[in-house]
Amino acid sequence: MDQQELLSLLALKKAPLIGDIMAKKLIRTFGSATSVFEQKYQDIAAIEGIGEKKAQFIKSKTLFPKAEKELQFIEENKLRYRVYYNEDYPERLQYCVDGPIIFFEKGNVDWSNPYTLSIVGTRQITSQGSAFLEQFMEQIAPLKPTIISGYAYGVDILAHKLAIKYDLQTVAVMAHGLNQTYPRNHAAHNKDMMANGGFVTDFWNDDTFDRKNFLGRNRIIAGLSEATVVIESASKGGSLVTAEIANSYNREVFAVPGRVTDKYSSGCNQLIKQSKAHMLTTAADIPYILGWQERNVAVQKQLFVELSDDEKKVFNHLKQNGQELLDIIALKEQMAVHKVASILMTMELKGVVRPLPGKLFELV
Template sequence: MDDSLLNQIAFTQIPSIGPVTRKLLLEAFESVENIFSAAVADLCAVKGVREKMAREIKAFLPNEKTKEMLQFIQQHRIVPLFITDPGYPQKLKECPDAPTLLFYKGTAHLNAVKIISIVGTRMPTAYGYHIIETLLKALPKEVLIVSGLALGIDTIAHQLALENGLQTIGVLAHGLDEIYPPPNKNLAKAMIPQGGLLTEFHCNTIPEKYNFPKRNRVVAGMADATLVIETALKGGSIITADFASQYHRDVIAVPGRITDQRSRGCNKLIQENRASIYTNPEDLLQQLNWVPAFAPLNETEKKCIAFLKTKELFSQDELLAFTQLSFGELASLIFDLEMKQIIQVLPGNQLTLMPAYYSI
């Protein structure tokens, strides 16, 4: 039995100690073992620790729930990430109320250089779907998409990330022994080999109402930016945006019609300067300094880009007529352009220029 992990799990189960105090204790004593062995007086020297709390720490021992969680981790190959572990999400670690211990099932690198959280209403419109669809087609493949696995915008973000070859993480408001909402069980399963599932909650933790704001702070804290798409004036998306602001992360909102209830929250975020306005993928990439480093282009490729800018879709026959290449040479050119992520080949052998190349 892993005594170190058992102690870490037990440390998160002490009822009166929250993530802020746990972080201060770890900064003072460096390890859970040192905290459990410290004198009451030394524990009380830490900001926010009262004598009653210190005595509760001293009296607390691993119990059946602690051992149950350890067994669950081992049986289901869950990756535990203590806040001092190198694999713990470093952007999240910067937040004062970062979870002390995370449980992870997946393959994505949680310390990806580029991470964006996408949140919004559970009742999206075709407009919201279109915004996510065009954005995720334009994002560089190394961008990690984070959301909360809720119905609506979250689900769309996860699904379209998978379809566009992007890794995506679902942050849960419950333990990894279940998936909520139930309709997203298959989606969650599909995300594990191309992203993953992350939670701070132990097994047998049900998705109670007060767990969702805790989940939302992780969604905000993990990312460089939070994009809000369609939300009312109140709700989880606004809470996530507020957390992102508190953590000094970019908040970006998609504007909508002033008569649309599902856009009132986004419009108000923009109106109050709590969020910058989203207009298109290129501007977002510029704002976050995520503009791709373009591969060197030869003269034929430059001419093709200029030609492909003139309308949205082209057939291969149109490109053949423009370039005057042989069929073999054209096939090689299309392959090279696709590998450099300059074009996207669509069903029916239609071609479209990737959004980032409209600006060059």
């Protein structure tokens, strides 16, 4: 990219009161970020939503010295940057109206993976939540999804660590510049994170950790993913905000249900009750709802689907015989026809079998 255009993008990103939506509008109007700064003050002010005050900020002489300093940091630290109108910008984030015009990245991140999940939740993860997340990651691992989270305490860091354990690419979206790590003790995982994915942010190196940055961070977490998974959450919290943002992007949301008396299940139960999230009880729910193609059918059946003893009988029968009539299955397995019909329906809902014309059934 032309260095002047990059400096202009950085300057526009730093201009007060000019968010990503307005920055994109300006670039669309004048043709490039560089062209925005070449315009006369009155022409910028005339753009709907800008006005005199914002135009003054854009024409400020302090923006480019700041941009040059940030560019120096990017070059010295060999950071990768991605611009919203370039081909290497993550496709899903391009569809987000408030996606960053530019964000920064370090590590070894590959955005070509079609399977991408964000996993979020409380910082006070319970033993039940940890156990579910461990099982979930083991079961979803054969599909090799990229796991995105926020590197915070609790659910976030456990999701990153489990992704590394199961050799999955994992990306941490930070609420500050990439010259620091927060929480500080999570720096112990930085090396593994860099080897298995990396870190991204749209904050500058001089932007330190601040709670007000969470909303900006959470929009990227939701925007990068096909779906957001909420493991545990109280009735209020950042993970619920991320889920709301994902809904606003028309992305799927999944939430793990829990007892109504459990503090850190209340948020998840609320999402499910309000039809803002699918109920997540097993990793199989993810490819089923999202329509992911199974890369290894035999492995998926074994890992994802829990079958009853009678379902295992029918499964093994179809595995050995291929397509089979319902009545023949009942006869050979010595079960009532109505019982086999019920079993096959349950297995169909689980995505294990599919019906064919003439009462024939086969494994998926």
